[in-house]
Amino acid sequence: xxxxxNLRKVFPGGVTAVDDISLTVPDGEFLVIIGLSGSGKSTLLxxxxxxxxxxxxxxxLDDVELTALSPGQLxxxxxxxxxxxxxxxLVKRSSVMTxxxxxxxxxxxxxxxxxxxxxxxxxERAYANLERVGIPxxxxxxxDTLSGGQQQRVAIARALMQDPSLMLADEPVASLDPATSxxxxxxxxxxxxxxxxxVICNLHFLSLxxxxxxxxxxxxxxxxxxxxxxxxxxxxxxxxxxxEDAVEVEIR
Amino acid sequence: MVQSDVVQPAxxxxxxxxxxxxxxxxxxxxxxxxRNFLFLIIGLAALAYGWKVTQVDxxxxxxxxxxxxRIFVSLLQPDVWVMTLADAPLQVGxxxxxSSGAQVGDxxxxxxxxxVTAGQQLTIALSGVRPNTQFNLYLVxxxxxxxxxxxxxxxxxxEGREPVKVDAAGNYSLSFAMPASVAAxxxxxxxxxxxGHAAWRGPWRFSxxxxxxLVKMIETIFLxxxxxxxxxxxxxxxxxxxxxxxxQGSAVGWAIYSAVRTIFNVLRSIETLILAVVMAVVxxxxxxxxxxxxxxxxxxxxxxxxxxxxxxxxxxxIEAITATGANxxxxxxxxVLPQVVPQFLSFTMYRWDINVRLSTVIGLVGGGGxxxxxxxxxxxxxxxxxxxxxxxxxxxxxxxxxxxxIIRERLV
Numbered sequence: 260x261x262x263x264x265n266l267r268k269v270f271p272g273g274v275t276a277v278d279d280i281s282l283t284v285p286d287g288e289f290l291v292i293i294g295l296s297g298s299g300k301s302t303l304l305x306x307x308x309x310x311x312x313x314x315x316x317x318x319x320l321d322d323v324e325l326t327a328l329s330p331g332q333l334x335x336x337x338x339x340x341x342x343x344x345x346x347x348x349l350v351k352r353s354s355v356m357t358x359x360x361x362x363x364x365x366x367x368x369x370x371x372x373x374x375x376x377x378x379x380x381x382x383e384r385a386y387a388n389l390e391r392v393g394i395p396x397x398x399x400x401x402x403d404t405l406s407g408g409q410q411q412r413v414a415i416a417r418a419l420m421q422d423p424s425l426m427l428a429d430e431p432v433a434s435l436d437p438a439t440s441x442x443x444x445x446x447x448x449x450x451x452x453x454x455x456x457x458v459i460c461n462l463h464f465l466s467l468x469x470x471x472x473x474x475x476x477x478x479x480x481x482x483x484x485x486x487x488x489x490x491x492x493x494x495x496x497x498x499x500x501x502x503e504d505a506v507e508v509e510i511r
Numbered sequence: 512m513v514q515s516d517v518v519q520p521a522x523x524x525x526x527x528x529x530x531x532x533x534x535x536x537x538x539x540x541x542x543x544x545x546r547n548f549l550f551l552i553i554g555l556a557a558l559a560y561g562w563k564v565t566q567v568d569x570x571x572x573x574x575x576x577x578x579x580x581r582i583f584v585s586l587l588q589p590d591v592w593v594m595t596l597a598d599a600p601l602q603v604g605x606x607x608x609x610s611s612g613a614q615v616g617d618x619x620x621x622x623x624x625x626x627v628t629a630g631q632q633l634t635i636a637l638s639g640v641r642p643n644t645q646f647n648l649y650l651v652x653x654x655x656x657x658x659x660x661x662x663x664x665x666x667x668x669x670e671g672r673e674p675v676k677v678d679a680a681g682n683y684s685l686s687f688a689m690p691a692s693v694a695a696x697x698x699x700x701x702x703x704x705x706x707g708h709a710a711w712r713g714p715w716r717f718s719x720x721x722x723x724x725l726v727k728m729i730e731t732i733f734l735x736x737x738x739x740x741x742x743x744x745x746x747x748x749x750x751x752x753x754x755x756x757x758x759q760g761s762a763v764g765w766a767i768y769s770a771v772r773t774i775f776n777v778l779r780s781i782e783t784l785i786l787a788v789v790m791a792v793v794x795x796x797x798x799x800x801x802x803x804x805x806x807x808x809x810x811x812x813x814x815x816x817x818x819x820x821x822x823x824x825x826x827x828x829i830e831a832i833t834a835t836g837a838n839x840x841x842x843x844x845x846x847v848l849p850q851v852v853p854q855f856l857s858f859t860m861y862r863w864d865i866n867v868r869l870s871t872v873i874g875l876v877g878g879g880g881x882x883x884x885x886x887x888x889x890x891x892x893x894x895x896x897x898x899x900x901x902x903x904x905x906x907x908x909x910x911x912x913x914x915x916x917i918i919r920e921r922l923v
Contacts, residue, residue, distance in 0.1 A: 308834055337836035348827035353849045361845045365836025372841050414831070421835055 260285050261307070261425060261457065266316030268302050268481075276302035277313075278481035286424075289451045290459045291468040291489070294478035295501060300461040303478070304427050307459070308340045309333060320425065338365040341418030341456075345430040347410040351403035355394075355413050358402050359385040362420030381420075388416040392446055408439035415446055426450065428460040432467065444471050465492065585894030589902045590720040593703045598651070601633075602626040604695025622700045629691040635660070635700055637683040645676040648685070651699040658693075660700070661685065666892065720896045723884060728903050731880035732911075734798050734873075735866035738805025739813075743859055746810045749774075750817030751843065756826060772818070778811030783869050787878035798879030805866050805873070813862050820854040821847060857919040864915040871904045 261284040268277040276299045284290050292300045305311035307318060309325060318325045325336055341362075349358045360377050363385075367377060377385075389395045392412035397405060402413060411431060418426060428447060432440035448471050451458045462468050468475050469489040477485035477492075477500040485496055498505060597613035597620035610623030617639040627633050635648060648660035661675045668674075677683040717725075751757055753771035758764040786804035794800050828846040837845065874882020881900055888897035 310830055310834060334836045334838060337834060340834070342831065342834040344827060344831060346827050348825075348831035350828045350832075350846055350849045351825075352853070353845075357845075361832055361837070362835050364832065364841045364845060365838075369838065369840065372837075373844065375844075417831070417835070427834075 260319075260321060261459075262319040263307075264317045264319075266303070266306060266318065267314045268299075268306055268311060269314045275481050277306060280316075280478075280481070280483055282476070282483070282486075284457060284459060286457055287451070287455050288457055289448065289471060289473045290457075291472035291475050292459065292461045292478060293463070293465060293468050293475060293500065296463075298478040299481040300478055301429050302481075304342075304429050304459065304461060307425075307427060308337050308342060310342075334365055338421055339423055340425045340427060341421050341423035342427040342429070343411065343414045343418055343431050345433045347407070347414045347434075349402040349410055349413055349417075351401070353402060354398070355389070355400055355402055355405065356382070356385060356398045358413055359389060359398075359416045359420060362417035365421070385416070385420060388419045389413070391419070392416050406439075407435050408442060411435065411439075411443045412446060415443070415450075419450065423456055426456050426458045428458060430461045430463065433463055440467065447471070465497065468492075582894050586898040586901065588895055589898035590718050590895040591899060592715050592721065593647075593718045594715045598699040598701050600625060601650075601698045601700050602696075603689060603693050603698055604628060606631060620700065620702050627689045629693070630688050632686060633689050634684060634686045635702075636685075637677055637702060638681065640677040640681045640683070642679050642681050643676055644681075645674050646683075647675065647703050649701045649703070650693070651701050653697045657701070669892075718899075720899050724881060724896075724900045724903050727874075727881040727884050727900075728907055730798055731870045731874070731882070732867055732907065734801050734878075734880050735805065735863055735870045738802045738870070739809060739859065739863045739866050741802070741806045742809030742813055742862070745806075746814035746817060747855070749810070750814050750821060751847075753814060753818035754821035755818075756822050756824075756829075757843070757847070771814070775811045775814040775818070778807055779815060780811070781808060783808045783873060784876055787873045787876050791877040796877040796879075801870055801873040801878030801880055804878055805869060808869075809862055809866060812865075813858060816858045816862075817851070817855060820851050820858070824850040853922045857922045860915045860919055860922075864911050867911050868908050871908070 261282075263280060263282040266277055266280045266282075267275070269275050278299070280299075280303060292303065294300050302311055306313045307320075307325070309328075313326060316326070320336065320339065323336055325333070328336055350361070353361075357375075360381060363377065363381050364372055367381065371377065386395060386398060389398055392415050394405075394409055394412055397409065397413075402410060405413065426447070431447065432443050435443060444467060447458055447460065450456050460471075469492070472489045475485065475487065475489045475492060476483050477496075479500060484500055485492065492500075597615045597618065599611045599613045599620050599622040601611065601622050602625060605626045606628045607624055607626035609625050610621055611625035612619060612621045614620075619638050621634075621636045621638075623634050623636075624631075637646070640646070645663050647662040649657040649662070650660055651657050663675050664672075749771055752767050753775060755768060758768035783804050786807050787801055790800040790803040790807075791797075794803060824847060828850070829842055832842045832846040870878070870880045871882050871885075874880040874884070875886045877883065881904060885897060885900040885904075888894075888900060
């Protein structure tokens with residue numbers, strides 16, 4: 260269970276990205292965060308694994324207070340939190356296999372990683388994870404030879420290498436076409452249903468949220484303006500989240 | 512902005528533009544401002560003073576140019592090879608009454624007698640040579656050591672010596688008594704064509720100048736290579752400390768970043784020639800002084816380029832690898848390094864290329880390499896020899912430039 264209490268993030272320029280958010284995410288939930296660009300979705304997600312350092316507030320993952328950890332303890336905690344990104348963030352010049360294996364860096368001995376040598380069983384796991392996202396044949400290709408959807412699947416495989424209990428997805432399909440978006444979302448749904456990994460996913464499109472989420476929260480100016488089931492978001496709610504002039508665009 | 516002394520009427524009606532404003536448009540507008548006029552005067556004064564202190568003398572340049580004709584002609588006749596006309600055997604210590612000879616093409620070299628004792632008269636003759644061709648005569652012992660008998664030197668004309676050459680009929684004859692200083696043994700009398708008169712006939716070999724220059728050129732390339740290598744070893748680790756994106760986030764990091772960048776800038780700003788002079792004092796004249804000069808300058812230059820290429824990488828993979836729980840070293844190895852290696856290789860090639868060019872001039876101030884012999888040839892007015900070095904530098908620099916451009920294109 261993830262618990263966030265009174266989280267605030269004020270950037271050095273004075274912009275308040277996350278404004279006093281409190282939130283509890285039970286295990287196994289598929290939580291989708293929606294909201295306009297700049298509403299604080301990405302910052303909220305990055306505060307959880309402290310890629311962005313919160314200004315104040317506390318975050319617990321199960322009984323570990325993430326916000327109180329030393330750098331060494333934080334690295335331990337991060338191993339349990341997978342993350343995928345809008346731009347996939349693969350190392351483009353490295354092979355797909357190397358990219359997937361790098362998800363395991365926190366768990367192998369530092370010396371092995373210096374010489375770039377992973378234990379054979381890690382290779383097997385990496386291959387199994389690539390099989391799971393449907394692209395085992397791409398293992399030895401350079402990451403930048405893959406299409407956007409394939410790259411995001413590699414990123415999912417990399418996150419799965421961590422054996423995470425929580426998966427953070429920061430607009431995972433915003434750079435993809437509608438059909439590919441669904442295939443990536445289905446993999447997230449699958450790891451949520453089958454492995455019981457809690458997923459917190461930022462999305463632009465309400466239609467995707469309605470299709471995949473078990474719970475939706477909406478952010479506006481760093482605050483939660485909606486928290487409920489996806490089907491509860493009607494026309495009126497939609498306008499209050501996205502503004503009076505917004506028209507819903509669907510991805511089918 | 513046009514300044515006006517006239518107090519504007521306190522009227523809200525739109526004012527017509529001052530007609531003067533229009534007159535100040537166009538190319539003439541510049542000079543009508545007193546301030547601009549002052550700048551113009553100052554600029555002209557600076558140029559006039561510069562003309563005086565740098566002793567500009569274009570008339571002298573044009574008038575004196577023909578006097579340097581010999582230099583320009585020599586530069587087009589590099590000392591690259593010599594033609595060996597012929598080798599005729601000669602025995603010193605045992606007299607005989609025969610003669611020996613050698614024929615190459617139409618040319619004949621005759622030595623008579625072919626055996627002499629010390630003090631005995633000896634005649635060396637050439638015939639059938641192209642009229643007025645200059646040549647050199649050497650005595651070669653059986654170990655290959657050459658002693659000049661009659662040779663042409665670049666300084667002959669200046670010092671009033673007649674050139675050694677065949678007459679208008681293509682013949683030459685020299686009689687002299689064998690000096691007692693020549694030890695007894697088997698010798699060859701060798702006649703060879705000096706550079707600049709080479710006709711493609713007969714066996715030839717590279718001249719000593721060419722061989723010396725080649726050895727020094729190779730030394731220069733390796734001087735640049737060693738300088739680049741040592742600079743690489745130092746600047747790559749430093750460049751990570753001088754990359755803003757890796758060092759931001761803490762005061763200590765910022766301090767290290769600033770310090771490293773300052774070091775890079777200071778090292779980069781010291782001219783290699785000055786460094787070579789200083790290093791020649793520290794480690795002595797020679798190639799190592801040149802290596803050290805290149806190392807010091809290149810650390811600054813390469814470090815800055817490496818740091819900047821680290822700063823320009825995609826931050827996404829850093830974020831992603833950090834999020835997996837990897838430590839800082841692992842982030843650098845897995846997210847930063849793969850992104851910068853091609854640029855690093857490319858910059859290193861480029862720097863080696865630059866350093867070869869620098870090494871050629873570093874020799875001028877005692878840093879070893881080809882510049883070291885070039886300055887000697889120039890000081891001795893041996894222009895054919897200087898030309899050999901200059902041509903070699905030109906060819907090597909252009910080749911390196913071209914090769915490094917191709918390799919860099921493939922890397923990135």
